[in-house]
Amino acid sequence: MEISTHDLLTVLHGMGFGALFMLAFSGALAELYRISAPGAPSQMSAREQSLLNFYLVSMVLLAWLTVFSGEYIVYPWYRAVPPAGVTDLADYPRRLLLASGKTSEWHNIGMEWKEHVAWLAPISITMVAYVTMKYGRTIFQHRNMRIAVLVFAVTAFAATGVAGAFGAFLNKYAPTRGGSVIILMKGE
Amino acid sequence: MSTMQSPTSFGQAGDIPNGPGAAAILAAGIGCAVMGILAFAGDASDAMGKALNFYNPAGTLSGVTTLAIIIWLVAWFVLARMWATKTVAMRKVNLASFALLIVGLLLTFPPFMDLLQGK
Numbered sequence: 001m002e003i004s005t006h007d008l009l010t011v012l013h014g015m016g017f018g019a020l021f022m023l024a025f026s027g028a029l030a031e032l033y034r035i036s037a038p039g040a041p042s043q044m045s046a047r048e049q050s051l052l053n054f055y056l057v058s059m060v061l062l063a064w065l066t067v068f069s070g071e072y073i074v075y076p077w078y079r080a081v082p083p084a085g086v087t088d089l090a091d092y093p094r095r096l097l098l099a100s101g102k103t104s105e106w107h108n109i110g111m112e113w114k115e116h117v118a119w120l121a122p123i124s125i126t127m128v129a130y131v132t133m134k135y136g137r138t139i140f141q142h143r144n145m146r147i148a149v150l151v152f153a154v155t156a157f158a159a160t161g162v163a164g165a166f167g168a169f170l171n172k173y174a175p176t177r178g179g180s181v182i183i184l185m186k187g188e
Numbered sequence: 189m190s191t192m193q194s195p196t197s198f199g200q201a202g203d204i205p206n207g208p209g210a211a212a213i214l215a216a217g218i219g220c221a222v223m224g225i226l227a228f229a230g231d232a233s234d235a236m237g238k239a240l241n242f243y244n245p246a247g248t249l250s251g252v253t254t255l256a257i258i259i260w261l262v263a264w265f266v267l268a269r270m271w272a273t274k275t276v277a278m279r280k281v282n283l284a285s286f287a288l289l290i291v292g293l294l295l296t297f298p299p300f301m302d303l304l305q306g307k
Contacts, residue, residue, distance in 0.1 A: 067253075071246050071249060071250065071253060072243070072245075072246060072250075075245075075246050075249065076245030076246055079245075079246075079247060108298060109298050109299065112231075112298040113296065113297060113298050115249055116223065116224070116227040116249075116252070116296035117293070117296040117297070119223050119253050119256065120220045120223060120289075120292055120293070120296070123216050123219040123220055123223070123256075123257075123260055124216055124220070126216075127212045127213060127215070127216035130212050131209045131212050131213065134204065134208060134209060135204065135209055139209075142206055142209065142278065144278035144279050144281070144282045145206060145209050145210070145213070145278055147282060148213045148278075148281075148282050148285060148286075149213075151286065151289075152213070152216060152285075152289070155289060155293070159293075
C-alpha cells in the first residue's frame, strides 16, 4: 500500500483541513443560534465560554489552512503545464480536463468557482469568531449583529460546501498525481 | 470541595458599543466583495490577469487572494479605529455588508462572470 506525496497532501488539504472545517459547522451553527436566541439563559460558565472560544478559533485555523494549502500546495500541481510533446496528460489535471468537452466544464465552472468562492469562508468565519468572542451571550441585545453573524456563518458553510463538493469531483476526474512514493505497508 | 464553576457573564456587550462588531462585519463584506471584483477583473482582462500573477505556480489567483486579504484587514483596522467607542446604525451596516457579500458571491460564480462579459 503506497501513496504519493501529491496524493497525501491533497488528502490533507481536502479531508484533513477542509472536511474537518465543514464538519465543525453543525456544532458552530447550533451553538451560535443557542447563545444568541432571545430566550436563552443570560449566563454561560467560564468553561462553556472557553470551549466555544476554542471551537471557533480552531475553525478559523482550519479555514485558513484549507485555503492556503489549496492555493499554494495543491493548485500549482493542478495547473502544471506539460512540456511540449507530452501526450499523456494524467499528471496535468487542468489540461486533462480541458482536453475533452465531456470534462472541460469541471474546470471552467467547478475549479473556477471553487478556487475563488472558497476564500469567502475564512474571511467570514474569522469575523464570526471575533464578534462571538467579543460580545458573547450578550449579542442577543444586538439583533442586527446577531443576524449578520448568522448570515455570514451560513455563507461560509455554503462556500465551503461548494468548494468541498467540487474538490471531490475534480479529484475523481483528474486527480493530482506525482511526487515521491511513500510506502505505507507491504503486501504479501 | 465543589468542582462546579460559577456562571460568569460571557462578554459584556452591554458595556461595549456595537462599533467594533460593526467594523468587523462591514470589513468582512468588503473583503468578500473585493475577492469577487478582483476575480472578475483577472478573468475579464488579460492585463489585470498578468498584473495579479504574484506567484507564478498559482497564477492570477495568488494576486486576487493576497490583495483581497490585505484590503479586508486594512478596512477592518481603519473601521475598528473609527468606531472603537461608537454606537453605529447597525441596520445600515448590515445592509451594506449583505450587499457586498452578494457582490462577492455573484462575481466568484463563473456563469455570472461570463454573463457580464457577454460570453
